[in-house]
Amino acid sequence: MLSRRRLTRRQNSRRTKRISKAARERRNGDRYMGLRTSLAIMTAKLLSFACKVAGRQGVTMAGKIAMKIDPDILKTLSSQVKGDIVVTCGTNGKTTTNNLICSAFESEGRKVVCNHTGSNMLMGVAAAFVLAARVSGKLDADNAVIEIDEASAKRVFPYMKPDYMVLTNLFRDQLDRYGEIDITMNLLQEAIAMAPDMKIIVNADDSLSSFLAIDSGHPYVTYGISEQVFRRKDENEIREGQFCKKCGSRLVYDFYHFSQMGVYRCPSCGFRRPDVDFDVCNVNLQGGLSFDVSESKSKIHTEKLPLHHISANYRGFYNIYNILACYAAAKTAGLSMEHFDQMIAAYKPEFGRNELFHIGNSSVLLNLAKNPAGFNQNIASVMEDESPKDIIIVINDNAQDGKDISWLWDVDFDRLQGPSIRSITVSGIRCQDMRLRLKYVGMKTDLIPDVKTAIEKRLADGCGNLYVLVNYTALYNTHKTLGEMQARSEASAGKPAGKKDQGKEAGS
Amino acid sequence: MKITIGHLYPDLLNLYGDRGNIQCLKMRLLWRGIDAEVLRFGIDDPVDFTKLDIVLLGGGSDREQMIVCRRLQNIQKDFKAYVEDGGTTIAVCGGYQLLGHYYNTPDGKMEGLHLVDLYTEQGSPRLISNIVLQNDLYPYPVVGFENHGGRTYLGKDQKAFGKVLFGSGNNGKDGQEGVIYKNVIGTYLHGPLLPKNPHVCDDLLLRAMRRKGYSDDLAPLDDHEEKEANDYIVKRFTGKS
Numbered sequence: 001m002l003s004r005r006r007l008t009r010r011q012n013s014r015r016t017k018r019i020s021k022a023a024r025e026r027r028n029g030d031r032y033m034g035l036r037t038s039l040a041i042m043t044a045k046l047l048s049f050a051c052k053v054a055g056r057q058g059v060t061m062a063g064k065i066a067m068k069i070d071p072d073i074l075k076t077l078s079s080q081v082k083g084d085i086v087v088t089c090g091t092n093g094k095t096t097t098n099n100l101i102c103s104a105f106e107s108e109g110r111k112v113v114c115n116h117t118g119s120n121m122l123m124g125v126a127a128a129f130v131l132a133a134r135v136s137g138k139l140d141a142d143n144a145v146i147e148i149d150e151a152s153a154k155r156v157f158p159y160m161k162p163d164y165m166v167l168t169n170l171f172r173d174q175l176d177r178y179g180e181i182d183i184t185m186n187l188l189q190e191a192i193a194m195a196p197d198m199k200i201i202v203n204a205d206d207s208l209s210s211f212l213a214i215d216s217g218h219p220y221v222t223y224g225i226s227e228q229v230f231r232r233k234d235e236n237e238i239r240e241g242q243f244c245k246k247c248g249s250r251l252v253y254d255f256y257h258f259s260q261m262g263v264y265r266c267p268s269c270g271f272r273r274p275d276v277d278f279d280v281c282n283v284n285l286q287g288g289l290s291f292d293v294s295e296s297k298s299k300i301h302t303e304k305l306p307l308h309h310i311s312a313n314y315r316g317f318y319n320i321y322n323i324l325a326c327y328a329a330a331k332t333a334g335l336s337m338e339h340f341d342q343m344i345a346a347y348k349p350e351f352g353r354n355e356l357f358h359i360g361n362s363s364v365l366l367n368l369a370k371n372p373a374g375f376n377q378n379i380a381s382v383m384e385d386e387s388p389k390d391i392i393i394v395i396n397d398n399a400q401d402g403k404d405i406s407w408l409w410d411v412d413f414d415r416l417q418g419p420s421i422r423s424i425t426v427s428g429i430r431c432q433d434m435r436l437r438l439k440y441v442g443m444k445t446d447l448i449p450d451v452k453t454a455i456e457k458r459l460a461d462g463c464g465n466l467y468v469l470v471n472y473t474a475l476y477n478t479h480k481t482l483g484e485m486q487a488r489s490e491a492s493a494g495k496p497a498g499k500k501d502q503g504k505e506a507g508s
Numbered sequence: 509m510k511i512t513i514g515h516l517y518p519d520l521l522n523l524y525g526d527r528g529n530i531q532c533l534k535m536r537l538l539w540r541g542i543d544a545e546v547l548r549f550g551i552d553d554p555v556d557f558t559k560l561d562i563v564l565l566g567g568g569s570d571r572e573q574m575i576v577c578r579r580l581q582n583i584q585k586d587f588k589a590y591v592e593d594g595g596t597t598i599a600v601c602g603g604y605q606l607l608g609h610y611y612n613t614p615d616g617k618m619e620g621l622h623l624v625d626l627y628t629e630q631g632s633p634r635l636i637s638n639i640v641l642q643n644d645l646y647p648y649p650v651v652g653f654e655n656h657g658g659r660t661y662l663g664k665d666q667k668a669f670g671k672v673l674f675g676s677g678n679n680g681k682d683g684q685e686g687v688i689y690k691n692v693i694g695t696y697l698h699g700p701l702l703p704k705n706p707h708v709c710d711d712l713l714l715r716a717m718r719r720k721g722y723s724d725d726l727a728p729l730d731d732h733e734e735k736e737a738n739d740y741i742v743k744r745f746t747g748k749s
Contacts, residue, residue, distance in 0.1 A: 172523070180523065180569035180570070180571075181569065182569045182570065182571045183569075242519050242520070243519075243520070243572075243575065248575055250519075250550075250551070403636075403637075403638065403653070404524070404636075404653045404655060404698075404699075405653075405699075406524040406525035406528070406653060406698050406699050406700055407524075407525060408525065409525030409526075409527050409528030409531075409700050409703075410522075410525055410527065432733070432736055432737035432740050433704070433737055435733055435737070436703045436704065436733055436734060436737050437528070437703075439733055440528070440531045440532060440535050440703060441531070442535075
């Protein structure tokens, strides 16, 4: 089906050529359009350059101006992509998953358009294409791998028709911006219906994402983790989608991995976790990640393919899902996978995701968490490290964070207790709320609103193993502060500055 | 003395950190040496209101609220008797709307519990903001966050929970927020409501304890962290302290 579509795309472009040759007026129109496209690209590139010089991130602005000059620019450019277009949607793990998929394509020598920085609304997507295009209006790209904000997909799809959508998971996130999760699901549903030929690569362990994929009537493949990894039982954990999306009955779970991820079925209507095409087993979380992927060749053939072993030098159980989603997407899109393992081994998480800094004799691990599911995963990952540690939690409530910070009470912060926790410091604009959150689970904290001061203080009096957990707008400045501290510390130690190590276990 | 707190349908109504309200009620009892028990009710569980001292009804998505609303009709009579007998109730967001006669949405009319004389109509846009209230019962303002599409209107004899100093309140028009009826507080404020408003929490606790025959005042607690967090919101959004 795919090859037929590709043919159609080529045929389309041939048809356009013929018509434009035949109609003089139309050709003039095209020329005018071409000029407009060029102008849009040029202006956007200049703007982006100027922003870079000024030390600012101008991606969204560049996309905005380009679309203002040429409203069809995303369509013009994305239709020039020679091969498949993959989009990544879902609440958590989008950026990591998408960048991994991009790397998988690149590792096979493909030229890929990708919104690496995570600018994932319409303007950010447009910018990724515009900045990759030539001023002539030509885009030389084999593939596009694009992450899209759940609410923005239906704004992007009129201009760009993806071949594949990777759907990672759906959690509550910034209720004041996105509204309830049902609203997000409706928006995604509308978007999926706009791209009727798109195949969905979906996380089977999430009942909400799976429901969307199955309900859409689109072809889909699934990935998941069918073995139970954690024995912990916590009945108070906030979980989405406890009730069947199809009939409203309570779902029955064999087990949970975290949040609502797990193996589920509906006792009333028969809705259940779909069969898993790419299934993980033999999970080992000690000192990095190690697991095997088994693949059912097709639903008809039951023969088992050999297990594919994957090990990665970064941690956090959730990263298994990110790598697995990438594996499933790459396989489904027909990559040879020859360089997949090297790619995973060499992959550097983007900044603020398990990023390690060395300052003096201390190691500092910076990790972003934006919503309860993400925060719970980060806490689990912190607690996997059994050595003594200090913790700083930075909470802001700027528009991009969500002005409503009531989600702090949906995070299981009480799991941050134990003999290895030396101190907890709360910082950022809403440090007061964070302090209260911990007070009500009986945890003592030190309140230092200014992030830099907080880090300096804990570096001075802490145990040398510091974790900094931040939400979105706190990330940039905290990252910058830590980077500067590391550079200064290396300079005074006579080491070359700017070298940094990512993704490794702190304290190792 | 032991205070039993009933959390209605936390599986469905758990948006906006309702867990924090439960935690706050519980801890402020325990810190004073009063026993506290929290009962979580699933949607199919029977609820014996005669065993409860405080009932919490939280907020959920419209869809989840619809599921709850259908089941709630089964317990309406017992819930009504509890309220009329002076049972303490705190209802937030969706739970607040359910206290009234109905919630009218474009998708249909949700039948309420008819516990308090109020009704809600869906409006646009959603009212999303930090919010600060004044209630002369309390020594300092009530702060929180509101996020609701519904516009709630109180019956003419009903008393509001507070006067809006910042934010929208019940309907964005009359400057009122929430409702207090007997020992029921209904409000759009989450954040969650109680941790940053220990005076409201203690008010609820005292109402529940008085019903059980307790006549003293509550022992004071060290609330400087709560007050500072409250004060920060008041200052930031009203410029006053």
